[in-house]
Amino acid sequence: MSFKSGHHFLQIPGPTNIPFRVLRAIDQPTMDHRGPDFSAFASGLLERLKLVFKTKNPVIIYPSSGTGAWEAAMVNTLSPGDKVLTFETGQFMHLWRDLCRRIGLEPIVEGDDWRTGVIIEDAKATLEKDTNHEIKAVCMVHNETATGVVSDVHAMRKAMDEAGHPALLLVDTISSLGSLDYRHDEWGVDVTIAGSQKGLMMPAGLSFNAMSDKALEANKSAKMPRCYWDWQDMLKNNNGGFFPYTPATNLLFGLDEAMDMLFEEGLDNVYARHARLAEATRRAVRGWGLETVCSGNGIPSPSITAAFMPEGHDADAFRKIVLERFDMSLGGGLARLQGKAFRIGHLGSFNELMLCGTLSGVEMGLEIAGIPFTKGGLDAAMSFLAKTESKAGKAAAAE
Numbered sequence: 001m002s003f004k005s006g007h008h009f010l011q012i013p014g015p016t017n018i019p020f021r022v023l024r025a026i027d028q029p030t031m032d033h034r035g036p037d038f039s040a041f042a043s044g045l046l047e048r049l050k051l052v053f054k055t056k057n058p059v060i061i062y063p064s065s066g067t068g069a070w071e072a073a074m075v076n077t078l079s080p081g082d083k084v085l086t087f088e089t090g091q092f093m094h095l096w097r098d099l100c101r102r103i104g105l106e107p108i109v110e111g112d113d114w115r116t117g118v119i120i121e122d123a124k125a126t127l128e129k130d131t132n133h134e135i136k137a138v139c140m141v142h143n144e145t146a147t148g149v150v151s152d153v154h155a156m157r158k159a160m161d162e163a164g165h166p167a168l169l170l171v172d173t174i175s176s177l178g179s180l181d182y183r184h185d186e187w188g189v190d191v192t193i194a195g196s197q198k199g200l201m202m203p204a205g206l207s208f209n210a211m212s213d214k215a216l217e218a219n220k221s222a223k224m225p226r227c228y229w230d231w232q233d234m235l236k237n238n239n240g241g242f243f244p245y246t247p248a249t250n251l252l253f254g255l256d257e258a259m260d261m262l263f264e265e266g267l268d269n270v271y272a273r274h275a276r277l278a279e280a281t282r283r284a285v286r287g288w289g290l291e292t293v294c295s296g297n298g299i300p301s302p303s304i305t306a307a308f309m310p311e312g313h314d315a316d317a318f319r320k321i322v323l324e325r326f327d328m329s330l331g332g333g334l335a336r337l338q339g340k341a342f343r344i345g346h347l348g349s350f351n352e353l354m355l356c357g358t359l360s361g362v363e364m365g366l367e368i369a370g371i372p373f374t375k376g377g378l379d380a381a382m383s384f385l386a387k388t389e390s391k392a393g394k395a396a397a398a399e
């Protein structure tokens, strides 16, 4: 690798930039995970973690990437052959459904639109038709990282209640927790699935399950085979500040520091910051004359923006130029969007000038790649940022 001065711009939508405070917190000698110091530390950490998910119930931490927390949610609440309702909203929902199939569940697929998110009325109609209650769980991705489209979790809960359907509501918040407003208890979510490497500003390697009383009840009769992911082993050990197997001790130190940072800023301010930087990004995209993957009817994501390349131009060739010339990594289009769209991650440890650097790299890259675009996207974003302040309740208010 040739030497590159300054810092790399990592603007993929996860893993995200790790703040120095978190890096320093991880850089500690190993602690005995069966000793009293660890138990005191982990007990406090587990208690505080509930505040991030907004739940009074326990949150389980696995030493795995987010995919593990998907599997954990399924094997702890369901039985072989159970039907689960899923939506074709993007690549992550696609992968989650594939996992369901491979572990012996029967996913039903609804919709085939990567630009609008879950259509709640359609889901409600499907649940109303399921009078025998064969569907045991509804699975949705809160923030689809492949498309930059949000689905309304609270509205899904209301629709399920109105349909009088007893299915569990399982939600992937891997790219939304710590970036978008999220309320596990208030929104009636049964299992929340999360990961450490996106809004939580951590390396990959920790994943989470938050659970409702109803999910804990379902756990008692769930027949999927499980060992490593078993909630009961975790809950029993977590009670004393311990884990059933070796926890990722140093990542837990980092998580503790990351939570300090989130609470020092204030969660509402964190959400407002993401919403404002996302709005600035969308103004840039429109200013360039490009189209976002999130269509008019979709809820645009506060943490990632995906934009289409003009017809006949390759998004991956453009990203290669940006990487080589400006040392910036942008996200590529996934699966059906490969080569057609690129993604700008604007989540985690991130601020206005980092966004301006990112957008200027995109604008220069568009020029070098010979892509037909209008200059002025960066200007549009800067004007918006100059006119607005990031404070909870005030984000974008000055418009």
Ligand SMILES: *Cc1c(COP(=O)(O)O)cnc(C)c1O
Binding pocket: 014, 065, 066, 067, 068, 092, 141, 143, 144, 145, 172, 173, 174, 175, 195, 204
């Ligand atoms: C990143 C991501 C995942 C995948 O998580 P891994 O940590 O790579 O296993 C799943 N769902 C969403 C929404 C994501 O953004």
